[in-house]
Amino acid sequence: MDTSNNAGGTGGNSDEVLDKNLYSLQMFLVVLTDTSRSAQLRIAAWTRAHNRRILIADARGVFSYIFNDFGNDFRVDxxxxxxxxEFFIEHIDRTTGEVTTxxxxxxxxxxxxxxxxxxxxGLDGINGCDPIKITVTNASKFNIGDFASSFPDYIEGGRCKQVKVPTSVSHLPFEKSLKEPEFCIWDFAKFEHAAQLHSLWTALYAFEEKHGRSPLPRSSDDVILLKSLLPEGSEEIPxxxxxxxxFSAAGNLVTVSSVVGGIAAQEAMKAVTHHMTPLKQWLHLDHVEALPGDWTTFDNAKLLESDCQPRQSRYDGQAAVFGWPYQECLFRQRWFIVGAGxxxxxxxxxLAMMGVACGEGGxxxxxxxxxxxISNLNRQFLFRRRDVGGKKSECAARAVTAFNxxxxxxxxxxxxxxxxxxxFNDDFFGELNGVANALDNxxxxxxxxxxxxxxxxxLLExxxxxxxxxxxxxxxxxxxSYSSSVDPPEKEIPVCTLKNFPNEIQHTIQWAREQFExxxxxxxxxxxxxxxxxxxxxxxxxxLATGQQIEILQKVKDALIDGRPSSGEDCIHWA
Structure with a gap:
């Protein structure tokens, strides 16, 4: 990424440097963050020309977006x-193709x-058939078309199992997608926001390239300048x-970065593994609900430019959005986190990066x-191998104090x-401002x-x-409260329960059946x-998908070669 950003300069040979650096690294996937629009266009054109994939993400204040271009006919396993x-069948109508669970x-x-x-x-020929594409009728019925129309009548019983069949998706190049965007909707209550934010991001990049800075917090003059740079033909924006x-463009919030970074990381995994369908192609996020309203003394609408001025502090990016009175209140907060997984x-x-409990009284x-x-290390990122065997809470506390x-x-x-x-008595809870649960039961x-x-x-649950x-x-x-509503009991047995902790009669029966199969x-x-x-x-x-192919071939190999009995005694031992 450093190479990409350095190559995005304005030198006369920048395109040659970009091509040389990226190609020499044999990059399969390019991820761009905090990059100008001109550099995005140049690098995206390079990835298309060299059959690479690109993922672009950016975040400013309470707004962010993700874009991906994985090329034409990207395979999804x-x-x-x-x-x-997988479920049991009650009836299959060979004439209409309707299947009832x-x-x-x-x-x-x-x-x-x-x-x-x-x-x-019955329906001789349907058992072990090639994967059949279905259409859903309702929650308990689906249709297999005329596949079984020539078979004998259905008699009884049967099991149906879903089969994962590879598909493909095609993406537009970045430059074309800018003009003909296809949006994933983040919040259906704000259906029109995606197109409006798309135009605002374009105007923001133009503003930064023209003025060499982001719009200043609470600056009405910069609002007018930003509005003047909106693309021609943009729909009306409130x-x-x-x-x-x-007002938010100069801000930098760790919470927003965590959200958009997590989503972008998952998209990167999709690009590499072909596992799960990628975004197509723009996801614009906003968290304007996080801005305090008139129900609090930190009303965002009443902030002045002086409330958001930078102080050469690590919290300048947060104060640019919420103001320093809000930030100083975070310093004094007292919170209880239950669970350190x-x-x-x-x-x-x-919380540590936000500045919670970083001041007197916090x-x-x-x-x-x-x-x-050891199995925790792939997802519990505050821990390292040297921490294995230690208490989670103690190691987590030590890790965050290292970066704040x-x-x-x-x-x-x-x-x-x-x-x-x-x-955890009355005195313990009496001095808290809130609780954040991170529990697993x-x-x-x-x-x-x-x-x-x-x-x-x-309570944050x-x-x-x-x-x-x-x-x-x-x-x-x-x-x-959390306990005010209870989810209806599941008719199915959760797979994790079935495989790891079958604790009821129906669990053990189904577990035995699965094992026999x-x-x-x-x-x-x-x-x-x-x-x-x-x-x-x-x-x-x-x-079939690659993983299913390997699983089936391994079973065939075990049955015909590795585990094949060669005598009657071997058969008895195998059984």
Missing amino acids: DATGEQVR LENLYHGLEDGDHVTFSEVK DKLIEMFS AIGCELLKN LIKITDMDQIE SDVRIEALAERVGIETEHI VDARRYMDRRCVYFRLP SGTMGTKGNTQVVYPYLTE TFFAQPGEMANKFLADERGFNDHLSK
């Missing part, structure tokens, strides 16, 4: 990254997904949005009784619960929710599951298909 769906269970499929069948009685964008590390890093308390394991020595932090290693209320979340309700404390995440802000007298049925079926029709087997295999 797994469109969603979700677990493969057992007990009207939610199938979770989408139009364009592919499925195959097994254990179906003056309030232009003002917020201009993946979310806890992110929370602690953000304090962050964090607790986690767990010790660091002003933060005042106290690390605990106690579980929150009824048995530790002599530690519902019982602990509900306990902390009850404590926050009792002590009338704000969050959680993740694979590539999904959720957040909930609980504020006394304004919102419902995995060890006895599937390898034999795959091997028989290979022996019966090698060409057809290979044709079927070529339609």
Whole structure:
């Protein structure tokens, strides 16, 4: 990236330098941040010409965006990254092609997904078929078209399994996409914001190239200058949005950078692994709701230029957006973080970088009784290999003080619960301004929710599951509490529960069935298909994702070569 930025200078041979530097590094993916529009255009043109991929991201104040161009016909091996769906069948109508799940269970499929069948009685020829493209009728029914129209009638039973089939997407080059953008919508309540922000970013880059600086915070003159640089033909943009964008343009918020950086990193992984569908192609984000309103003494609309003047401080970028009175209040905040895992590390890093508890009277308390394991290191970024075996809370506290020595932090290693209320007592909660949960179980979340309700404390609740995440802000007298709503019980058994902790009768039954299928049925079926029709087997295999191909071939190899019994005793031992 340093090479890219240096190459984006204004020297007479800049294009030659750019081509030489990028090509010599054999860059497969180029990621640009904090780069001028002219450099973006030049580097994006280079990536297209050399069949490379490019990802561009930028953030100013409460606004940010991500753009990607992965070229034409970019292969996607797994469109969603979700677990493969599998369920029992109640009926298949061979005439209409309609398939109904057992007990009207939610199938979770989408139009364009592919499925195959097994254990179906009747409809001879449907078991083990090539992947069939489906259309969804409703939550418990989908249609396979006329695929089974020539088969005998359906009798009973059967299982349906989703098959991940590679697809492709095509992107426009950056220069063309600027004029003909395709947007992913960040907030459907502000559907028109994407196009408006697209024009504002273009005007901002033009402003910076013309004046050599960003618009100044709270400067009405710079708002007028920015508005004059909006592209011709832009749709009408509300003056309030232009003002917020201009006032925020000199700001730099760690929280916004974390969000857009996380999304951009996931897009980079998609470019490299072909796993999950990439953005197509622009994602404009805004967090204007974070700006304090007239319900607080920090009303953003009443800020003056003097409230946001830089002080040669690490917090200048934040004060440019929220003002110094707001920043000084953050210095005095006292917060409790419960959990120091993946979310806890992110929370602690953000609070420390924001300046929370970095002044007189401020304090962050964090607790986690767990010790660091090697498997934690891929996502809990405050830890290093040397920390393995240490307490998470203590190592996390030590890590954040290394990059902000002003933060005042106290690390605990106690579980929150009824048995530790002599530690987390009335005096403990009475001196807090808020609580941030980073827990991995519902019982602990509900306990902390009850404590926050009792002590009338704000609670920031969050959680993740694979590539999904959720957040909930609980504020006394304004919102419902975490425990106020309960998700309906799932009809399906979660895969993680089934594989790692089957703790109910239905779990163990399903677990045993899955194990039997995995060890006895599937390898034999795959091997028989290979022996019966090698060409057809290979044709079927070529339609699957790379990971599924490897899995199936390994099963065939194990059945026919590595684990093949050579005697009756071997057969008994294998069984």
